[in-house]
Amino acid sequence: MQRRELIRLGLISGLLGFFGPGCRSSLGRSRPAAVATWDHGRMAVEKAWQVLHQGGDVLDAVEAGVRVVEADPTVRTVGLGGYPDATGRVTLDASIMEGSGRCGAVAFLEGFMHPVSVARRVMEKSPHVFLVGEGAAAFARAEGFDEVDLLTPEARQDWERWKAQQRASVPPPNIENTNRISGHDTVALLMVDATGHLAGACSTSGAAFKWRGRVGDSPIIGAGLFVDDEVGAACATGWGEGVIRIAGSHLIVELMRQGDEPEVACRKAVERFRAKSPEDPPPQVGFLALRRDGVVGAYSLQPGFTYVVQYAGQEVQRMKAPSLLYR
Numbered sequence: 001m002q003r004r005e006l007i008r009l010g011l012i013s014g015l016l017g018f019f020g021p022g023c024r025s026s027l028g029r030s031r032p033a034a035v036a037t038w039d040h041g042r043m044a045v046e047k048a049w050q051v052l053h054q055g056g057d058v059l060d061a062v063e064a065g066v067r068v069v070e071a072d073p074t075v076r077t078v079g080l081g082g083y084p085d086a087t088g089r090v091t092l093d094a095s096i097m098e099g100s101g102r103c104g105a106v107a108f109l110e111g112f113m114h115p116v117s118v119a120r121r122v123m124e125k126s127p128h129v130f131l132v133g134e135g136a137a138a139f140a141r142a143e144g145f146d147e148v149d150l151l152t153p154e155a156r157q158d159w160e161r162w163k164a165q166q167r168a169s170v171p172p173p174n175i176e177n178t179n180r181i182s183g184h185d186t187v188a189l190l191m192v193d194a195t196g197h198l199a200g201a202c203s204t205s206g207a208a209f210k211w212r213g214r215v216g217d218s219p220i221i222g223a224g225l226f227v228d229d230e231v232g233a234a235c236a237t238g239w240g241e242g243v244i245r246i247a248g249s250h251l252i253v254e255l256m257r258q259g260d261e262p263e264v265a266c267r268k269a270v271e272r273f274r275a276k277s278p279e280d281p282p283p284q285v286g287f288l289a290l291r292r293d294g295v296v297g298a299y300s301l302q303p304g305f306t307y308v309v310q311y312a313g314q315e316v317q318r319m320k321a322p323s324l325l326y327r
């Protein structure tokens with residue numbers, strides 16, 4: 001293996017860390033590291049590590065990790081099999097960003113399995129950062145992405161059941177938290193390599209049975225995702241309206257820049273979310289932060305937000321975020 005390859009995979013830095021003067025604890029302060037939202041984040045993290053081991057960089061890794069979840073029809077708020085909007089159409093949002101500031105996003109995208117890859121293509125092949133709706137679809141088509149019907153029979157059934165129960169055609173704004181059909185399944189994945197270079201990606205079908213045209217936080221750089229090599233990265237899951245109001249992921253990265261530990265920064269963002277979210281009952285939000293040295297933090301409003309972390313040479317760990325509200 002080349003020396004450069006060893007450095008990239010953290011083997012040299014791991015040895016230096018173990019024997020050298022700046023000896024680091026193995027958990028929570030080592031690189032590379034990957035962290036992702038919810039239990040299905042495990043498949044994303046595992047894929048990301050595989051890509052890194054095979055010579056990809058962190059951008060390749062987070063894209064590939066998120067694609068696995070997008071293609072899994074059992075994950076009901078991401079990609080194929082995601083819940084449709086109130087009119088029965090599945091519309092997808094995604095973003096991708098690397099620590100240099102390069103980023104791309106798509107929103108209100110219909111008919112493509114891998115919005116995260118379209119987002120990356122926007123970043124790499126267009127003069128823009130963010131494409132939406134028909135324009136995003138036309139771009140994806142022109143770039144050769146395959147078109148698919150994203151509405152699975154199961155998602156259609158759930159939508160029909162939801163429709164039959166609705167007295168009004170307009171869903172309440174915090175339906176994700178009230179109808180119990182939907183969990184919070186957005187996938188967001190953050191990764192840092194052995195040198196401290198970061199990338200993150202996020203993908204969702206958004207709030208179940210949302211109003212037609214609704215876009216959440218996930219594709220909005222600074223809200224659902226923010227990455228800066230000088231500091232670290234952050235991402236969000238949960239009620240996007242509240243996350244957008246506080247530019248949650250950017251807030252967390254800036255709090256870390258000012259010296260807050262990742263978990264403290266996430267807690268402060270949850271507190272601000274709570275203060276700025278009038279919805280009743282309070283919706284769920286979960287934030288994840290990955291500092292450039294590999295330290296991970298998380299916090300949620302309601303109990304129950306889980307995430308997964310993996311460091312070099314260690315098993316994937318399932319973690320439960322601390323929460324502001326207790327049951």
Ligand code: SD4
Pocket residue numbers: 077183184185186204205206207215216217218236237238239240241
């Ligand atoms: C959104 N934040 O569109 C996303 C949805 C989500 O768990 O994370 N659900 O608001």
